[in-house]
Amino acid sequence: MSEQPSYVGLDNAVRPLPDPEAEAVVRANDRGHVFHSWSAQGAIDPLPVAGGQGASFWDYTGRSYLDFGSQLVNLNLGHQHPDLVASLHRQADRLVTIQPGMANDVRSELARLIVEVAGEPFTKVFFTNGGADANEYAVRLARHSTGRNKVLSTYRSYHGGVGTPIGLTGDPRRWANEAAASGVVHFFGPYPYRSPFHSSSPEEETARALEHLESVIVLEGAATIAAIILETIVGTNGILVPPPGYLAGVRELCDRHGIVYIADEVMAGFGRTGEWFGFQGFDTRPDLITFAKGVNSGYVPLGGVVISEAIADTFTDRVFYGGLTYSGHPLACALGVTTFEVFRRDGILEHVRDLSDRVVEPRLRGWLDTHPSVGDVRGRGLFWAVELVRDTGTREPLVPFNPTPAQNAPMAAFAAACKAGGVWPFIHYNRTHVAPPLVITEAELTRGLDVIDEALTLTDQAMEA
Numbered sequence: 001m002s003e004q005p006s007y008v009g010l011d012n013a014v015r016p017l018p019d020p021e022a023e024a025v026v027r028a029n030d031r032g033h034v035f036h037s038w039s040a041q042g043a044i045d046p047l048p049v050a051g052g053q054g055a056s057f058w059d060y061t062g063r064s065y066l067d068f069g070s071q072l073v074n075l076n077l078g079h080q081h082p083d084l085v086a087s088l089h090r091q092a093d094r095l096v097t098i099q100p101g102m103a104n105d106v107r108s109e110l111a112r113l114i115v116e117v118a119g120e121p122f123t124k125v126f127f128t129n130g131g132a133d134a135n136e137y138a139v140r141l142a143r144h145s146t147g148r149n150k151v152l153s154t155y156r157s158y159h160g161g162v163g164t165p166i167g168l169t170g171d172p173r174r175w176a177n178e179a180a181a182s183g184v185v186h187f188f189g190p191y192p193y194r195s196p197f198h199s200s201s202p203e204e205e206t207a208r209a210l211e212h213l214e215s216v217i218v219l220e221g222a223a224t225i226a227a228i229i230l231e232t233i234v235g236t237n238g239i240l241v242p243p244p245g246y247l248a249g250v251r252e253l254c255d256r257h258g259i260v261y262i263a264d265e266v267m268a269g270f271g272r273t274g275e276w277f278g279f280q281g282f283d284t285r286p287d288l289i290t291f292a293k294g295v296n297s298g299y300v301p302l303g304g305v306v307i308s309e310a311i312a313d314t315f316t317d318r319v320f321y322g323g324l325t326y327s328g329h330p331l332a333c334a335l336g337v338t339t340f341e342v343f344r345r346d347g348i349l350e351h352v353r354d355l356s357d358r359v360v361e362p363r364l365r366g367w368l369d370t371h372p373s374v375g376d377v378r379g380r381g382l383f384w385a386v387e388l389v390r391d392t393g394t395r396e397p398l399v400p401f402n403p404t405p406a407q408n409a410p411m412a413a414f415a416a417a418c419k420a421g422g423v424w425p426f427i428h429y430n431r432t433h434v435a436p437p438l439v440i441t442e443a444e445l446t447r448g449l450d451v452i453d454e455a456l457t458l459t460d461q462a463m464e465a
Contacts, residue, residue: 005062007050023048023060037161038173043405052079055440057424065419066448068436069426073235073267073383074293076339076348078437083342084299084335091334100127100327107328110336114306117276118289124307127328131266131292132160134303135229138288139164140322141305142227142260145314149182150220152213152228154189156237159229159264168229171237172402187216189230190243193376193387194395202243210249222257227288232278235267236428239385241378247284254287260311261286266303267383270294271343271438274353274381281380287311294438295336302332352381352438355445360384360434363449373398373459384434386452388414388459397430398459410462414455421451 005017015022026048036044050060055078058064070076077084091106098104111125126141128134139151153159155170166174167181188196190209197208217225228250234240254261263286268278272294275281279289288311292303343349356379364377364384375389388398388411399408411427418425418432426433432452436445 005051005058005064007058007060017050017058017060017062019050019060022050026060054078054080055437055444063422065422065424066436066440066444066451068418068423068434068448068452070435070437071298072293073272073426073433073435074298076271076294076438077297077342078439081297081342081439083338084297087334087338088299088331091331095330097326097330099325100323104328104330104333106330106333106337110333110340111328113337113340114291114295114304118306119280119285121285121308121310122289122306123309124312126305126307126322127333128292128303128305128324129301129326129329130160130303131264131290132162132165132303133324134266134290134292134305135159135165135168135262135264136163137322138262138290138305139168139227139229141288141307141311141320142262144320145311146226146258146260148224148226150185150225151183152185152187152216152220152225154230154234155186156189156191156234156240157231157264158236159231183226185216185220185225187213189234189240190246191238191240192243193378203245206243206246206249209243209246210253213250214253217253217257217259222259225257225259227260227262228254229262229264231264231266231268232282233268233273233380233383235383238387238428238431239379239383239433241380242282245283247279247282251284251286260288262288262290264290266290266292270339271348271352272381272383272435274349274356276349278380294339296332296339297335299335300329300332301326302329302336346439348438355440355442356381359442359445359449363453364434367453367456371453371456371460373456373463379434382434382436382438382440385431386434386456388430388432388456390463398462399430401429403429410459410465413458413462417455417458418451421454423448423451425452 006014009015048060049057056064056066057079114125115122153168157170159165159168164181166177167184170186190205192202192205195205199205199208263279265277269291287308289306296302367374373388375392376387378385390396390398399411415425415427
């Protein structure tokens with residue numbers, strides 16, 4: 001930000017900050033008329049945001065925050081990227097929208113680019129409006145192509161807030177919404193730090209997790225199972241990196257039993273792990289890939305399913321019963337095409353790998369020695385979790401699973417300290433995640449990690465409370 005921060009108002013006039021009158025209007029309208037997701041409406045106080053640039057955004061007081069969650073891990077190219085903004089203007093000038101039953105240049109070009117980086121055996125893309133309906137349609141593709149109904153997903157997962165995806169989800173957000181889906185069966189995925197299989201090594205965790213999954217397949221009836229859906233790296237529920245060989249083992253089980261393997265890449269895709277898709281960093285290849293978020297940094301809602309040739313061919317002579325009015329919206333797809341251009345011109349994947357290897361991983365692993373409340377760190381690229389505990393021996397979480405507000409006090413204090421230091425953190429239960437925009441500079445990243453480092457002194461103190 002400049003020395004005299006400003007923002008653009010609804011009338012397109014540039015106004016200086018702070019602007020308490022504008023902030024008051026935003027707060028009043030929000031509190032009066034906006035119904036927020038995943039919240040008790042009277043228990044929240046949303047921050048009015050005036051603007052953003054790159055890895056930062058700022059409020060109406062002029063206070064700036066490094067965005068260490070990339071909003072909801074979608075803002076891969078950061079706030080107000082000039083190429084994306086220019087692309088949006090260009091597309092709006094030439095064609096704002098067209099229905100999905102017609103061919104469109106940016107839609108077809110983006111599909112070609114996505115298939116190209118996904119590699120074999122992928123040939124087609126079905127576009128959706130976001131990640132939840134991408135997973136909805138991936139399941140539909142799997143069910144229609146196999147003639148089976150059941151879908152397996154892990155307990156520690158999030159696949160979307162509607163219909164089938166909320167049923168697939170393995171965290172507490174599912175509990176009030178389970179009637180929305182049928183045929184969903186949950187199983188335990190690998191989690192070496194908190195092994196549900198009492199494993200003593202990553203290799204043992206892989207073997208026991210695959211044995212468990214195979215038992216579920218047998219007991220549920222392999223011939224009834226259409227798909228297994230997995231976040232390649234579990235996102236909100238822990239940034240759980242699969243141990244060596246696990247995803248390859250899932251692939252083998254799917255091949256043996258005729259089950260479709262769906263890779264949910266809504267968070268992990270488009271550079272977040274230093275690869276185009278997260279699965280490309282492992283020894284596996286799914287049948288369907290779901291994506292959203294980073295495909296165009298969420299500037300206009302967009303998601304989709306990348307479809308293997310074998311599954312696409314099952315619909316050559318029969319109808320696929322599914323569709324969306326805004327599937328492949330030109331404004332959204334134009335931004336996706338530009339995203340590819342920026343990634344390649346600016347070496348985004350290389351930048352992510354470099355920052356991960358030189359800055360993030362060494363710094364976070366160092367906290368295992370300097371902060372007694374840090375029990376585990378894990379991740380890839382700019383997609384990391386720091387798990388906080390009360391006791392490194394027992395691994396008791398600093399706050400319990402699905403904590404009440406009172407139980408969550410230590411994490412709330414940690415988050416407040418981060419915000420006071422100019423970092424907006426992404427916290428979930430007893431973890432803080434490090435997932436800034438992929439365009440963040442080394443200096444910004446280091447400054448943000450310094451703030452988190454200092455805030456962790458509060459979680460260290462909370463161990464004894």
